[in-house]
Amino acid sequence: MTRVRLTSGLGFYGDNWTPVLSAIEHGDVQYVCSDHLAELTLAILQKDRQKDPAAGFARDLLPMLTQLWPAASKRGVKFVLNAGGLNPHGAASALQQLFKEKAWHARIAVVTGDNVLDHIDELQANGETLAHMDSGASIDSVRDALVFANVYLGAQPIAQALAQGADIVITGRVADAALFLGPLIHSFGWASDDWDKLAQGIAVGHLLECSGQGAGGNFGASGVWQRIPDLSHIGFPIAEVSADGEVFITKAQGSGGRINYHTVRQQLLYEVHNPRCYITPDVVLDMGELTLHEIGVDKVQVRGAIGHPAPTQWKLVAGFHNGWMGHAVTGFCWPDARAKALAVSQAVQLQMQEKQLPYEELCVEWLGHNSFLGPHAHQPQDDDMNEIWLRMAIRTREKKHADMFPRLFPWLALSGPPFMGGFHGMPAAHELLGLWPALIDRSAVEAKVRISLMETV
Amino acid sequence: MKLRLSDIAHARSGDKADNADIGLFAWEPLGYALLAQHISAERVQTYFAHLWPQTNEQRDAALPYVERFDLPNLLALKFVLRGALNGGAASSLRSDNLGKTIAAQLLHMQIEVNDAQAKAALLAAQLEISRF
Numbered sequence: 001m002t003r004v005r006l007t008s009g010l011g012f013y014g015d016n017w018t019p020v021l022s023a024i025e026h027g028d029v030q031y032v033c034s035d036h037l038a039e040l041t042l043a044i045l046q047k048d049r050q051k052d053p054a055a056g057f058a059r060d061l062l063p064m065l066t067q068l069w070p071a072a073s074k075r076g077v078k079f080v081l082n083a084g085g086l087n088p089h090g091a092a093s094a095l096q097q098l099f100k101e102k103a104w105h106a107r108i109a110v111v112t113g114d115n116v117l118d119h120i121d122e123l124q125a126n127g128e129t130l131a132h133m134d135s136g137a138s139i140d141s142v143r144d145a146l147v148f149a150n151v152y153l154g155a156q157p158i159a160q161a162l163a164q165g166a167d168i169v170i171t172g173r174v175a176d177a178a179l180f181l182g183p184l185i186h187s188f189g190w191a192s193d194d195w196d197k198l199a200q201g202i203a204v205g206h207l208l209e210c211s212g213q214g215a216g217g218n219f220g221a222s223g224v225w226q227r228i229p230d231l232s233h234i235g236f237p238i239a240e241v242s243a244d245g246e247v248f249i250t251k252a253q254g255s256g257g258r259i260n261y262h263t264v265r266q267q268l269l270y271e272v273h274n275p276r277c278y279i280t281p282d283v284v285l286d287m288g289e290l291t292l293h294e295i296g297v298d299k300v301q302v303r304g305a306i307g308h309p310a311p312t313q314w315k316l317v318a319g320f321h322n323g324w325m326g327h328a329v330t331g332f333c334w335p336d337a338r339a340k341a342l343a344v345s346q347a348v349q350l351q352m353q354e355k356q357l358p359y360e361e362l363c364v365e366w367l368g369h370n371s372f373l374g375p376h377a378h379q380p381q382d383d384d385m386n387e388i389w390l391r392m393a394i395r396t397r398e399k400k401h402a403d404m405f406p407r408l409f410p411w412l413a414l415s416g417p418p419f420m421g422g423f424h425g426m427p428a429a430h431e432l433l434g435l436w437p438a439l440i441d442r443s444a445v446e447a448k449v450r451i452s453l454m455e456t457v
Numbered sequence: 458m459k460l461r462l463s464d465i466a467h468a469r470s471g472d473k474a475d476n477a478d479i480g481l482f483a484w485e486p487l488g489y490a491l492l493a494q495h496i497s498a499e500r501v502q503t504y505f506a507h508l509w510p511q512t513n514e515q516r517d518a519a520l521p522y523v524e525r526f527d528l529p530n531l532l533a534l535k536f537v538l539r540g541a542l543n544g545g546a547a548s549s550l551r552s553d554n555l556g557k558t559i560a561a562q563l564l565h566m567q568i569e570v571n572d573a574q575a576k577a578a579l580l581a582a583q584l585e586i587s588r589f
Contacts, residue, residue, distance in 0.1 A: 039473065040547040134474070134539065213469075220560045221467035227589050262467065262482065262589065265531045269480035271471040273537050274526055291530055304530075317474070322548045363543075363550035371551075372558040374507050376565050393550040433547040435474040 002243045004187045006180055006204070007252075008236040009034025009081065010060070011211030013041050017064045019212070019236040019255065024071045027238045027252040030187075032072065033179040034081040035209045036060065042148045042173070043319045043433040045085040054094075056087035062098055065168075069104060073167075080158055080179050084170045086148060088112050092170050092454060099456035106456050109166035111157045113449035114173040116316065116440075117149040123444060130316065133437040142320040142436055149318035149436075151445045154281030154310075155201075156192065158182025161451050173317075175280045177205025180239070188243040195307025197245040198283035203290065203305040204239040204247055206278070207267055211236045214249070214267040215257035228263075230256025235298075237267075247302040248295070259298040268292075277308075279315070281442065284308040313439040322434035323360070326405030327393035329367065330412070331422035334386050340417040341366065341390040347416065348392060351408045358401055359394040367391050389422070395432065402429035460575045463564035465582045466492060470560035475545040477508070477538040477556040479563055482531070484582040489532040491578055495568045498525040501536050504566060505559070508541040536563075 007023035010016075013036045023029050036058035049056030061083035072079070084091040092110045099106055116123060120143070123130065130139040150173035159182045161169045169182070181201040184190065190197045207214050214237035216228040225231075235255025240248040251259055268287065272278045278285040286306040293301040332340045345364050352359070367389035370377035396402045406426035413420065462468075462481070465488035470479040481496065483489035502523040509522060526535040542556050543549035553559075570578070 040545075043547050134476070218469065218557075219467070220469040220564070222463035222564060224467065224586060224589055258589075260589070262484075265482060265533060266467060266469045266480060268531070269482075269528070269533055269535055270469055271473055271478050272535070273473065273476070273478055274524075275528055275535055276526065287528065287531070289530060319547070322544065325550055327550075361550060365552055367552065372553055373562055373565060376504075376562055391552060395550055432544075435545045435547065437474050 001187045003240065004031065004184065005029045005238055005240050006031040006033055006183060006208065007238045008208040008211045008214060009079070010036055010064070011209065011213060012036065012038050013044070013058045013060060015211055017068060019234055021068055021071060022252045022255055023236055023238055024068060024075065024077055026254060029238055030077060031183040032068070032077060032079045033183065033205070033208065034079065034083065035176045035179060036081065036083040037085060037173060039317065039435060040433065042086060042150060046147045046319065049086055054090050057085040057091035057094070058083040061091055062094060065095065066098065073104065073106070078162065078167050078183070080169045080182055082171045082174055082179060084110065084172045086115060086172065088170050088172045095168070095170070096454060096456050103457060106167040107165050108454050108456065109161035109164065109169045110452050111153065111161060111169065111171040111174070111449065113445065114150045114153050114171070116151055116445070117146060120146070120149060123440065126444065128440050128444065130438040130440065133439060139318070139436065139438065142434065145320040145322070147319050147321055147433065149316060151314050151316045151440055152281060153445070153449060154178050155181035155185055156282070157449050157451055159185040162186040164451065164453060166453065176209040177202045177280055178282060180205030180208055181282060184241055192282070193309070195283050195309060196305065197307070199285045199305035199307030200245040200247055200302070201241070202278070202280050202283055202285045203268070203287070203302055204241060206272070207249055207264060207302070208237050208239055210267060210270065212257065213270065214264070215251050215259055216263045217257065219263055219266060228258045232256065248299055249302060250299045259300055261292050261294050261300060264292050264300045279311055281314050282310050284311065312442055314442045314445055316438045316440045318436040318438065319433045320436055322432045324396050324399050324402035325393055325430040325432055326396060326402030327391065327427055327430065328406040328409050329389060329391045330409060330420055331387055331389045333419040333421060335383070337385045337388040338366070340420070341388050343417055344412055344420070345390055345392060347412070348408050357404060359396050361395040363393040365391040399429050458570065458572050458575050459567045460491070460570050460579070461564070462566045462568070465578050466564065468560035468564050470556050472542055472546050472556045475540050475542050477541040477559050479536045479538070479560050481534045481536065481563060483533070484585040486532060487578040487581045489529070491568070491570060491574065492534055493527060496534060498523040498536065501525070501538070501563070505538060505541065505562070508538065
């Protein structure tokens with residue numbers, strides 16, 4: 001094969017798959033690569049799995065494939081999805097069940113080996129410190145509070161699964177861009193040290209992994225979003241890639257959104273930290289010489305990604321229980337909206353003191369005024385404010401203290417300042433999770449990567 | 458004259474653990490020269506000082522809080538704000554726990570530029586936006 005077209009699938013757990021159907025039907029694609037796992041999604045899936053051991057995967061996998069598979073199978077379109085989350089085999093079983101009910105045939109591959117939570121002792125005994133990547137702190141400080149620990153795997157097991165004839169590849173944690181590099185390695189037989197081609201492939205993956213954000217969605221500018229057509233029917237980005245590493249980014253004909261120099265470069269740098277050293281398991285991407293060229297309406301060429309050898313250490317992200325948040329929101333109408341909100345925030349703090357409510361941190365925000373711009377917000381005169389919303393949140397070690405917090409508000413309805421509205425009950429305490437990024441020797445991980453295949457029907 | 462960054466640039470921000478990450482993109486080369494000259498890592502750190510309250514224990518004195526990376530090939534600057542997200546998305550008490558609006562806050566920044574330079578950059582940016 002000399003040319004392949006891939007489309008972005010979902011950009012997060014909960015995203016919309018209608019644009020994916022449009023890419024399958026009108027985009028001439030051979031692969032859908034779908035990223036269900038943001039950094040903190042595993043924390044959500046961990047809570048699901050605590051309630052039900054069969055859960056722990058991105059449940060949108062099932063309705064998504066229910067809608068997409070008939071159109072995809074007719075055209076031979078294959079899927080690569082990290083929807084397996086913390087339970088890739090559970091995801092595959094649920095999918096197998098669904099396909100059996102529909103009498104649909106597919107070969108499903110499951111990639112595992114990213115989940116190392118149960119091997120931490122063994123890894124430490126073998127000399128892996130798992131120290132915090134930024135601060136250098138020892139993982140022992142959070143060892144007992146860990147709720148998940150997953151290593152970002154690379155593209156090779158995905159390419160291998162496709163080589164074994166998989167129609168649908170389900171993974172847990174893999175580098176987001178590897179979901180896209182896998183099919184490219186499989187299609188073109190790129191060598192594992194053909195660094196510049198692999199780097200082009202990672203650039204493709206990075207441009208497509210956030211779905212609509214690569215096609216003019218969430219385009220951060222002033223006065224420009226209005227110029228982007230029909231966001232309601234946005235077309236997710238599609239990459240056309242050739243065996244020699246030539247790359248074009250485009251989208252399905254007739255869809256909304258915009259692919260141009262500006263929307264593409266805004267996504268290219270998204271969350272990459274050092275753009276000259278974007279580390280993935282398969283290659284280190286250097287964007288320092290990368291250029292983008294508009295070559296038509298909604299078509300941009302990507303050239304000049306430089307690849308450096310793959311790292312010997314891979315990235316692990318663990319999540320740990322990190323206390324609780326208690327919070328409440330209430331609104332105040334003119335007159336004296338801000339003065340009243342300030343008085344109430346002080347009254348609540350006085351109660352916290354009198355009731356000796358233990359907490360580690362207090363956050364007070366003025367919604368609708370400066371909760372986003374902070375000290376850089378315009379400062380209106382007090383009398384000019386139509387209304388203001390007070391949001392208060394505290395960090396506690398114990399759940400019961402977080403639960404107590406919103407109960408400090410209801411009495412204000414009849415005994416506080418006038419014209420307070422919009423207090424809609426007491427939100428439950430919210431569990432907080434910290435993230436623990438660390439490095440781990442790749443050979444320790446690769447030895448445990450497994451690919452298993454199953455047929456439906 | 459004063460120039461607001463939103464007049465000459467666009468931006469997107471996101472998160473990685475407790476680090477905020479901002480891409481700042483000039484609409485065209487004149488604007489890029491102004492950004493590269495005026496928007497130093499130190500200036501960004503001072504501007505966002507409120508993101509690092511003194512009580513934040515996760516703050517690590519050994520690391521620079523803000524790093525800047527230059528990409529003249531893409532007319533872009535990248536800023537990484539270490540430890541700026543109140544412990545990270547799932548630990549943060551803030552409404553914007555993911556730091557998505559931090560880029561808007563940066564675009565809201567004003568810089569003092571001599572009139573001729575400012576007017577030339579404004580005009581060039583408006584031309585580029587009209588082609589969008």
